[in-house]
Amino acid sequence: MEQRMCKCGLQAELKTSWTDNNPAMRFFHCSKDAKPCSYFEFIDPKPTLMQRNYIVKLRRERDALEAELRIKKWECNELKESEEVAWDKAGRIIVENHEMEDELKILKEEMKRLKAKCWWKNLVLCVLVMWLVVVVV
Structure with a gap:
Protein backbone atom coordinates (compact mmCIF):
# COMPACT_ATOMS: atom_id res chain seq x y z
CA MET A 1 0.00 0.00 0.00
CA PRO A 47 -19.71 2.77 -3.17
CA THR A 48 -22.97 2.61 -5.06
CA LEU A 49 -26.18 3.31 -3.13
CA MET A 50 -26.96 -0.43 -3.05
CA GLN A 51 -23.45 -1.29 -1.77
CA ARG A 52 -23.61 1.47 0.83
CA ASN A 53 -27.03 0.34 2.09
CA TYR A 54 -25.87 -3.27 2.26
CA ILE A 55 -22.70 -2.37 4.18
CA VAL A 56 -24.68 -0.19 6.61
CA LYS A 57 -27.22 -3.00 7.11
CA LEU A 58 -24.45 -5.54 7.78
CA ARG A 59 -22.70 -3.14 10.18
CA ARG A 60 -25.92 -2.61 12.13
CA GLU A 61 -26.57 -6.37 12.28
CA ARG A 62 -22.99 -6.89 13.50
CA ASP A 63 -23.43 -4.18 16.14
CA ALA A 64 -26.68 -5.80 17.30
CA LEU A 65 -24.98 -9.21 17.51
CA GLU A 66 -22.05 -7.74 19.44
CA ALA A 67 -24.48 -6.09 21.87
CA GLU A 68 -26.33 -9.38 22.30
CA LEU A 69 -22.99 -11.14 22.85
CA ARG A 70 -22.04 -8.62 25.55
CA ILE A 71 -25.39 -9.26 27.26
CA LYS A 72 -24.91 -13.04 27.04
CA LYS A 73 -21.39 -12.76 28.47
CA TRP A 74 -22.74 -10.62 31.32
CA GLU A 75 -25.54 -13.15 31.96
CA CYS A 76 -22.99 -15.98 31.87
CA ASN A 77 -20.82 -14.19 34.43
CA GLU A 78 -23.89 -13.62 36.63
CA LEU A 79 -24.73 -17.34 36.41
CA LYS A 80 -21.15 -18.28 37.26
CA GLU A 81 -21.23 -16.00 40.29
CA SER A 82 -24.60 -17.44 41.33
CA GLU A 83 -23.25 -20.95 40.89
CA GLU A 84 -20.23 -20.12 43.03
CA VAL A 85 -22.50 -18.72 45.73
CA ALA A 86 -24.72 -21.82 45.55
CA TRP A 87 -21.73 -24.18 45.80
CA ASP A 88 -20.37 -22.17 48.72
CA LYS A 89 -23.75 -22.35 50.46
CA ALA A 90 -24.03 -26.08 49.73
CA GLY A 91 -20.57 -26.60 51.22
CA ARG A 92 -21.55 -24.73 54.38
CA ILE A 93 -24.76 -26.79 54.65
CA ILE A 94 -22.78 -30.03 54.28
CA VAL A 95 -20.38 -28.93 57.02
CA GLU A 96 -23.30 -27.95 59.27
CA ASN A 97 -24.96 -31.30 58.57
CA HIS A 98 -21.81 -33.19 59.59
CA GLU A 99 -21.53 -31.10 62.73
CA MET A 100 -25.18 -31.82 63.59
CA GLU A 101 -24.67 -35.55 62.95
CA ASP A 102 -21.67 -35.51 65.30
CA GLU A 103 -23.70 -33.66 67.92
CA LEU A 104 -26.57 -36.18 67.54
CA LYS A 105 -24.13 -39.08 68.12
CA ILE A 106 -22.89 -37.39 71.28
CA LEU A 107 -26.45 -36.83 72.49
CA LYS A 108 -27.43 -40.45 71.78
CA GLU A 109 -24.40 -41.68 73.74
CA GLU A 110 -25.29 -39.33 76.60
CA MET A 111 -28.85 -40.66 76.55
CA LYS A 112 -27.58 -44.26 76.76
CA ARG A 113 -25.28 -43.31 79.63
CA LEU A 114 -28.13 -41.60 81.50
CA LYS A 115 -30.44 -44.55 80.94
CA ALA A 116 -27.76 -46.95 82.20
CA LYS A 117 -27.17 -44.73 85.19
CA CYS A 118 -30.86 -44.58 86.09
CA TRP A 119 -31.83 -48.27 85.80
CA TRP A 120 -31.47 -48.86 89.52
CA LYS A 121 -33.70 -45.83 90.29
CA ASN A 122 -36.42 -47.37 88.15
CA LEU A 123 -35.95 -50.67 89.97
CA VAL A 124 -36.25 -48.97 93.37
CA LEU A 125 -39.36 -47.12 92.16
CA CYS A 126 -40.97 -50.37 90.98
CA VAL A 127 -40.18 -52.09 94.30
CA LEU A 128 -41.71 -49.16 96.23
CA VAL A 129 -44.84 -49.22 94.08
CA MET A 130 -45.22 -52.97 94.59
CA TRP A 131 -44.67 -52.61 98.35
CA LEU A 132 -47.35 -49.86 98.46
CA VAL A 133 -49.74 -52.07 96.56
CA VAL A 134 -49.08 -54.95 98.92
CA VAL A 135 -49.33 -52.76 102.03
CA VAL A 136 -52.47 -50.95 100.90
CA VAL A 137 -54.28 -54.03 99.73
Missing part, protein backbone atom coordinates in the same frame (compact mmCIF):
# COMPACT_ATOMS: atom_id res chain seq x y z
CA GLU A 2 1.40 3.36 -0.93
CA GLN A 3 2.08 5.97 1.72
CA ARG A 4 0.93 9.58 1.64
CA MET A 5 2.37 12.66 3.22
CA CYS A 6 0.12 15.28 4.77
CA LYS A 7 0.56 19.07 4.48
CA CYS A 8 2.60 19.03 7.72
CA GLY A 9 5.22 16.84 6.05
CA LEU A 10 4.32 13.84 8.23
CA GLN A 11 3.30 10.40 7.06
CA ALA A 12 -0.51 10.43 6.80
CA GLU A 13 -2.50 7.94 8.86
CA LEU A 14 -4.72 5.39 7.12
CA LYS A 15 -8.15 4.86 8.66
CA THR A 16 -11.51 3.37 7.66
CA SER A 17 -14.75 5.33 7.75
CA TRP A 18 -17.81 3.63 9.22
CA THR A 19 -20.29 6.47 8.77
CA ASP A 20 -23.55 5.73 6.97
CA ASN A 21 -22.51 8.01 4.07
CA ASN A 22 -19.04 6.48 3.62
CA PRO A 23 -19.13 2.95 5.05
CA ALA A 24 -15.96 0.85 4.79
CA MET A 25 -14.15 3.57 2.83
CA ARG A 26 -10.44 3.92 3.61
CA PHE A 27 -8.88 7.37 3.80
CA PHE A 28 -5.66 9.17 4.69
CA HIS A 29 -5.60 12.09 7.12
CA CYS A 30 -3.08 14.10 9.11
CA SER A 31 -1.60 12.02 11.93
CA LYS A 32 -0.88 14.92 14.31
CA ASP A 33 -2.93 14.81 17.52
CA ALA A 34 -2.60 18.50 18.32
CA LYS A 35 -3.61 20.97 15.57
CA PRO A 36 -3.67 18.60 12.58
CA CYS A 37 -3.59 20.07 9.10
CA SER A 38 -6.57 19.78 6.75
CA TYR A 39 -5.11 16.90 4.69
CA PHE A 40 -7.79 14.32 3.89
CA GLU A 41 -8.03 11.92 0.95
CA PHE A 42 -10.28 8.91 0.26
CA ILE A 43 -8.41 6.07 -1.45
CA ASP A 44 -11.42 3.82 -2.16
CA PRO A 45 -13.99 4.62 -4.81
CA LYS A 46 -17.37 5.77 -3.48
